[in-house]
Amino acid sequence: MKLGKRPLIYHMLLALALLIIPSTSGFAATGFSYGEGEAKNKGCLKCHGSQGTVGNSYFIDPVKFGHSTHAKIGCVTCHNEVTANHPNGRQLAHTTKCTECHGDIAAEYSKSPHAKNATCNGCHNPHQVYTPDETSGDLMNKQCTACHESYKIEASHSQWLPQAGLHLTAVPCVTCHSQAENYVVSIYIARRSSSKSNQKLEPANFIELRKLAGNDDLKLLLDKNKDGYISLSELRLFNRNPAYKHLTLKGMITPIKPTHSFRTFDNRWDCTSCHASGPETMQTSYVSFPAKNGTYSQVEVEKGAVLDALHAVPNFYMMGSTRNPALNAIGLLIIAGGMVMPVGHGFLRFLTRKNRQGKGH
Numbered sequence: 001m002k003l004g005k006r007p008l009i010y011h012m013l014l015a016l017a018l019l020i021i022p023s024t025s026g027f028a029a030t031g032f033s034y035g036e037g038e039a040k041n042k043g044c045l046k047c048h049g050s051q052g053t054v055g056n057s058y059f060i061d062p063v064k065f066g067h068s069t070h071a072k073i074g075c076v077t078c079h080n081e082v083t084a085n086h087p088n089g090r091q092l093a094h095t096t097k098c099t100e101c102h103g104d105i106a107a108e109y110s111k112s113p114h115a116k117n118a119t120c121n122g123c124h125n126p127h128q129v130y131t132p133d134e135t136s137g138d139l140m141n142k143q144c145t146a147c148h149e150s151y152k153i154e155a156s157h158s159q160w161l162p163q164a165g166l167h168l169t170a171v172p173c174v175t176c177h178s179q180a181e182n183y184v185v186s187i188y189i190a191r192r193s194s195s196k197s198n199q200k201l202e203p204a205n206f207i208e209l210r211k212l213a214g215n216d217d218l219k220l221l222l223d224k225n226k227d228g229y230i231s232l233s234e235l236r237l238f239n240r241n242p243a244y245k246h247l248t249l250k251g252m253i254t255p256i257k258p259t260h261s262f263r264t265f266d267n268r269w270d271c272t273s274c275h276a277s278g279p280e281t282m283q284t285s286y287v288s289f290p291a292k293n294g295t296y297s298q299v300e301v302e303k304g305a306v307l308d309a310l311h312a313v314p315n316f317y318m319m320g321s322t323r324n325p326a327l328n329a330i331g332l333l334i335i336a337g338g339m340v341m342p343v344g345h346g347f348l349r350f351l352t353r354k355n356r357q358g359k360g361h
Contacts, residue, residue, distance in 0.1 A: 040074030041065075047087075060127045067293045068129035078126070109260040118147065134295040136203055136288060137172040137186060137252035144173045169201070170316065171253050176268040180255030185285035185306050186298075187313055189221065190250040201250045201315060206290040218289045219299055230287055232305045235312040251285070251306055251316030275319055
């Protein structure tokens with residue numbers, strides 16, 4: 001039997017050769033093993049996953065990298081010019097650019113003032129890629145302060161923004177300096193400082209909360225009934241628990257989807273976008289819990305819970321929006337009490353005006 005002009009045995013040998021050749025050439029000669037998807041990374045992480053082998057400069061945390069989308073497409077998708085004698089060949093062997101996958105973001109970023117000063121990896125570590133809801137407001141700000149010194153940021157904002165230091169710890173830079181349209185209040189379990197100042201609050205990390213939670217899921221520190229939802233009463237219970245006296249809850253207004261058009265927008269100067277009675281931004285909130293791989297996972301909080309400034313999120317109070325019924329009542333009583341003397345005195349003088357006629361009073 002023949003296929004075309006060649007015997008069947010020829011085609012069988014050719015097919016066998018094609019199967020054998022890839023396994024005995026290229027990367028296989030160095031011990032690399034590339035399979036499908038994330039299996040492609042095993043050969044690379046054999047060295048790059050160990051600080052002792054490659055040092056800090058070329059170390060890639062396997063846990064954090066494994067979570068990223070880039071891990072799913074594989075190292076060689078970007079590092080596609082690694083030679084068989086690596087690492088003795090090119091040290092940075094890649095030709096794939098960020099724009100090849102993220103063209104829309106690159107086009108938007110190219111129009112921003114930052115484009116001439118920083119490339120993509122100036123802010124983003126391609127081996128640790130998180131979505132906005134998987135990171136914290138503090139980590140967002142650390143990307144900015146890598147270039148912009150904190151004291152200069154506060155000094156420039158203090159020229160027009162009251163209590164600039166407090167604002168800058170409650171609002172990530174990208175909340176105002178991107179065209180994000182929708183926001184939520186992200187709540188973090190934070191360590192208390194001796195001064196109890198919001199400027200000193202730092203979110204507790206995974207290791208700290210793991211010690212506190214023991215073998216339980218970190219979310220159960222707040223979600224006591226395990227329903228995947230945190231109520232106002234559960235927030236109050238956490239704040240009143242003496243075992244958590246060294247902790248508190250910190251809120252930050254974070255964008256749901258920040259953009260890469262980094263500049264100052266006119267509507268961000270409008271204080272009423274946040275400081276108004278019950279704005280939608282204040283109604284939706286999540287508690288963000290740190291994970292071992294460096295990400296955060298969110299649990300929904302009862303709608304409007306952050307408006308209860310005294311009992312729910314005590315370190316997140318916004319004049320004009322976070323109002324407390326008890327304080328409102330006390331305030332009205334103070335005003336009413338202050339009016340008793342002048343109004344009462346005037347009324348009595350009016351009633352006794354005839355008795356004073358001709359007496360010079």
